[in-house]
Amino acid sequence: MQKEAGKKSGQKGEGTVSRAFFREAVGLFNSVSDGVVVYERTSDGKDFIIRDLNRSAERIDKIKRADVIGRSVTEIFPGIREMGLLSVFERVWITGKAEKHPAVVYKDERISGWRENNVFKSPTGEIVATYRDLTEEKKAEEDLRRSEDQYRKMFDSMTDIVFLLGSDLKIKMINPAGTKMAEKVGLGKTMVGKTIFEAMPFLPKAAKKEYEEVLKTGKPFSGEVKYYTGNKMLIGQTKRIPVVQNGKIVGILGMIHDITALKEGELALKKNIERFNYIASLAGEVIWESDMDGIATYLSPASEKILGFKPGEIIGKKRYADLLIPEDRERLGNLIKRCYEKRDEFHRVVVIAERKNKERVTLELSGTPVFGEEGEAVGYIGIASDITDRQAYEENLRKFQLAVENASDHIIITDRDGNILFANKAASTITGYPIKEMIGKRPSLWGKQMPPEFYKDMWHRIKELKETFVGEVTNRRKNGELYVAEARISPIVDASGSVIFFIGIERDITKAKEVDRAKTEFVSLASHQLRTPLSIINWYTEMLLGGDKGELDEGQREYVREIHNSGHRMIDLVNALLNASRIDMGTLAISPKPTDFGAVADVVISELLPQIEKKKLSVTKDYDAVPKIDADPDLVRVIFQNLISNAVKYTPDKGKISVIVELRDEEVVIKVEDNGYGIPEGQQSKIFTKLFRADNAREVDPDGTGLGLYIVKAIADASGGRAWFKSKEGKGSTFYVALPAIGMKTKKGSKGLV
Amino acid sequence: MKILIVEDEVALSRVLQDKFRSEGFDASVAQNGEVAFTEASRIKPDIIVLDLLLPKKDGFEVLGELKADADLKMIPVIVLSNLGEDENIKRAIQLGAADYFVKTQHPINEIIEKVKTQAEKGR
Numbered sequence: 001m002q003k004e005a006g007k008k009s010g011q012k013g014e015g016t017v018s019r020a021f022f023r024e025a026v027g028l029f030n031s032v033s034d035g036v037v038v039y040e041r042t043s044d045g046k047d048f049i050i051r052d053l054n055r056s057a058e059r060i061d062k063i064k065r066a067d068v069i070g071r072s073v074t075e076i077f078p079g080i081r082e083m084g085l086l087s088v089f090e091r092v093w094i095t096g097k098a099e100k101h102p103a104v105v106y107k108d109e110r111i112s113g114w115r116e117n118n119v120f121k122s123p124t125g126e127i128v129a130t131y132r133d134l135t136e137e138k139k140a141e142e143d144l145r146r147s148e149d150q151y152r153k154m155f156d157s158m159t160d161i162v163f164l165l166g167s168d169l170k171i172k173m174i175n176p177a178g179t180k181m182a183e184k185v186g187l188g189k190t191m192v193g194k195t196i197f198e199a200m201p202f203l204p205k206a207a208k209k210e211y212e213e214v215l216k217t218g219k220p221f222s223g224e225v226k227y228y229t230g231n232k233m234l235i236g237q238t239k240r241i242p243v244v245q246n247g248k249i250v251g252i253l254g255m256i257h258d259i260t261a262l263k264e265g266e267l268a269l270k271k272n273i274e275r276f277n278y279i280a281s282l283a284g285e286v287i288w289e290s291d292m293d294g295i296a297t298y299l300s301p302a303s304e305k306i307l308g309f310k311p312g313e314i315i316g317k318k319r320y321a322d323l324l325i326p327e328d329r330e331r332l333g334n335l336i337k338r339c340y341e342k343r344d345e346f347h348r349v350v351v352i353a354e355r356k357n358k359e360r361v362t363l364e365l366s367g368t369p370v371f372g373e374e375g376e377a378v379g380y381i382g383i384a385s386d387i388t389d390r391q392a393y394e395e396n397l398r399k400f401q402l403a404v405e406n407a408s409d410h411i412i413i414t415d416r417d418g419n420i421l422f423a424n425k426a427a428s429t430i431t432g433y434p435i436k437e438m439i440g441k442r443p444s445l446w447g448k449q450m451p452p453e454f455y456k457d458m459w460h461r462i463k464e465l466k467e468t469f470v471g472e473v474t475n476r477r478k479n480g481e482l483y484v485a486e487a488r489i490s491p492i493v494d495a496s497g498s499v500i501f502f503i504g505i506e507r508d509i510t511k512a513k514e515v516d517r518a519k520t521e522f523v524s525l526a527s528h529q530l531r532t533p534l535s536i537i538n539w540y541t542e543m544l545l546g547g548d549k550g551e552l553d554e555g556q557r558e559y560v561r562e563i564h565n566s567g568h569r570m571i572d573l574v575n576a577l578l579n580a581s582r583i584d585m586g587t588l589a590i591s592p593k594p595t596d597f598g599a600v601a602d603v604v605i606s607e608l609l610p611q612i613e614k615k616k617l618s619v620t621k622d623y624d625a626v627p628k629i630d631a632d633p634d635l636v637r638v639i640f641q642n643l644i645s646n647a648v649k650y651t652p653d654k655g656k657i658s659v660i661v662e663l664r665d666e667e668v669v670i671k672v673e674d675n676g677y678g679i680p681e682g683q684q685s686k687i688f689t690k691l692f693r694a695d696n697a698r699e700v701d702p703d704g705t706g707l708g709l710y711i712v713k714a715i716a717d718a719s720g721g722r723a724w725f726k727s728k729e730g731k732g733s734t735f736y737v738a739l740p741a742i743g744m745k746t747k748k749g750s751k752g753l754v
Numbered sequence: 755m756k757i758l759i760v761e762d763e764v765a766l767s768r769v770l771q772d773k774f775r776s777e778g779f780d781a782s783v784a785q786n787g788e789v790a791f792t793e794a795s796r797i798k799p800d801i802i803v804l805d806l807l808l809p810k811k812d813g814f815e816v817l818g819e820l821k822a823d824a825d826l827k828m829i830p831v832i833v834l835s836n837l838g839e840d841e842n843i844k845r846a847i848q849l850g851a852a853d854y855f856v857k858t859q860h861p862i863n864e865i866i867e868k869v870k871t872q873a874e875k876g877r
Binding site: 548 | 763765766769770772773776807836837838840856857858859861862863
């Protein structure tokens with residue numbers, strides 16, 4: 001305005017306004033904010049002399065009127081030629097036409113700044129320059145330009161998509177991120193000029209409404225958009241802000257922030273949480289979390305199993321310490337408090353907690369502090385395992401170990417090569433070697449007394465066949481004394497079936513064997529000695545009954561017969577005892593020869609005929625088809641004798657007995673069946689045991705020896721066969737003895753059966 | 755017919771002597787192993803019944819001596835013992851015993867019968 005005013009006044013002054021007018025208008029001259037300087041051209045035309053200037057000029061150029069009047073412009077403003085203003089002065093002076101010299105920087109040693117000049121020639125021939133100091137404006141402009149540039153750079157470099165839409169929803173502008181995304185999703189490069197829906201065809205139809213809504217209401221919109229690139233889904237957080245100009249909505253500024261990675265992270269986190277929860281629900285251990293006050297903030301579902309409390313009954317409601325028994329509350333409380341204070345981890349702290357049902361449970365706790373974003377401890381997380389069973393197990397293991405260490409049997413554990421890893425006290429006592437001397441050595445230290453084949457067979461069995469070896473071994477103590485041990489060596493195999501250890505248990509049976517032998521020998525000797533008086537009773541009563549010393553009357557005869565029968569029972573008992581002792585001593589000899597089983601059975605039946613007839617038993621026989629078998633006839637006789645006499649004894653009057661011999665596969669089977677008293681079920685398992693007699697058998701015959709079936713079974717076993725039975729109390733029994741059809745195994749021994 | 759009964763148990767030798775006498779035998783008794791051989795040499799019995807477990811000299815020795823003697827070896831010897839083991843039976847038979855009986859396993863009449871049969875065979 002002032003500039004215009006200056007121009008106007010200048011134009012007005014042209015030809016019509018006198019110089020005096022300017023002088024009179026000095027107030028106005030001095031009051032304008034533009035600088036005004038009046039120059040007079042020097043006679044040579046090369047310079048301009050300052051004739052007048054206003055106050056604004058003094059202020060702008062930092063000069064004093066008195067100092068510059070009459071001096072040349074090049075002297076006061078040495079940079080004027082360089083800024084191009086001097087040539088403007090010259091031109092205006094020549095042409096008389098006013099010129100505008102656009103804003104340029106004036107610079108000399110004294111001052112510098114932006115100046116915009118209007119130069120005209122006054123009617124009196126002076127050059128008048130009016131000018132403004134644009135430095136501040138230019139600086140502001142520069143700042144603006146710079147910040148605009150920054151915004152543009154930002155806009156260009158933003159990873160978020162930014163676009164500007166017109167009111168027709170056509171893209172006016174889109175930043176490179178937008179273009180890039182468009183390329184990424186397979187859209188064309190040129191997006192400007194297209195509507196947002198043309199440019200982004202993946203936008204849902206509903207989006208159009210959303211955009212129109214923004215235009216209509218002026219309310220910003222924010223939400224999520226999903227778009228697909230190939231098979232990958234991208235997720236964007238979008239914001240649409242109305243652009244308002246002069247109170248009118250003229251467009252929308254849109255922004256899309258790609259949150260795919262975030263979403264993926266969120267999803268991954270969610271998955272991790274799910275996984276964690278899954279694992280936590282399966283784990284036998286409780287996963288726990290507490291704040292720094294020890295209050296439960298998380299507890300995995302296992303708490304219900306271990307503590308009887310559901311997580312919900314504890315989380316936020318209880319301090320973990322409250323779950324412990326009072327004695328432990330303090331101990332653990334202090335320990336964990338110290339850890340909490342130091343932010344230390346703690347490991348395997350064993351405590352006793354009380355379950356909801358007041359049962360005690362032993363827990364093993366470990367925990368580690370959890371730190372917040374600023375590195376401050378916010379709580380603890382850890383695991384609690386129920387070790388009640390493990391403790392009991394360890395306790396048992398300790399007991400077991402003590403038992404093994406203190407067992408009276410010699411127990412050693414070796415590695416697979418037989419090197420001793422463990423030996424108990426008895427092993428040391430029995431062998432005479434201190435445990436220290438045994439460790440690392442092999443059992444040959446005290447062994448090696450048996451023939452090499454014995455050990456070869458033993459190793460083969462335990463190492464290759466992985467079977468338990470049981471046998472009698474002669475060993476040698478450190479002092480040279482020999483002893484007999486009953487050895488039991490078992491391989492311990494791992495899951496893959498390979499041997500990792502051997503456990504050897506030996507019992508020193510030297511004494512037991514001596515005692516046993518003495519006992520058996522005593523029985524043998526006593527039995528032989530008993531035979532003499534038995535023969536005397538037998539023969540004398542026989543002679544009395546035979547009338548050798550005169551006829552007896554009926555009463556005498558009856559008495560003598562009782563004596564005679566008792567003598568016979570004793571003879572039977574002595575015979576059975578002798579047989580059992582031979583079996584026990586292992587001296588039973590087996591001498592097989594072709595034997596007609598039927599003939600043997602017939603002899604036995606005929607011997608028992610008096611009793612059979614007395615009880616009116618019916619006996620069926622079926623053994624004609626069996627050929628002669630290699631067997632010890634004495635043993636076969638003992639088998640038949642025992643089985644048939646038992647059937648006769650334990651079958652009531654008029655009962656039925658059948659004696660069958662048949663070939664079954666590769667065995668000869670002797671089968672003696674009766675419909676007698678049978679064996680009570682509860683006693684069946686003991687029927688082959690030496691000296692055992694079933695209760696009902698005792699009632700029927702109080703004088704039985706309990707040796708018969710023991711002998712039968714022992715004969716069957718010793719000759720490679722087997723013995724078994726079926727029985728039902730009150731219905732009868734069937735006894736079976738199966739012997740190998742190829743014949744009995746020959747066994748060298750000193751004694752046969754009587 | 756003459757029979758020598760070698761038996762240390764008086765009750766047994768007596769019942770056997772009685773029984774054989776009643777059967778018509780001329781029955782003598784030797785009470786130990788030492789006497790047995792001298793008695794056999796003196797009497798020259800038709801048959802000898804020999805126990806095995808005897809004082810001074812056991813039945814196997816006596817049997818051995820009898821069978822080693824040219825005059826006596828033809829006399830049949832029947833062993834009558836309490837021992838019933840195979841090894842004893844085999845040993846006695848090997849030494850030349852004509853038969854072997856376990857005392858408790860046979861009625862006295864059966865023994866008399868067997869001895870009679872054997873004695874008649876030896877004649």
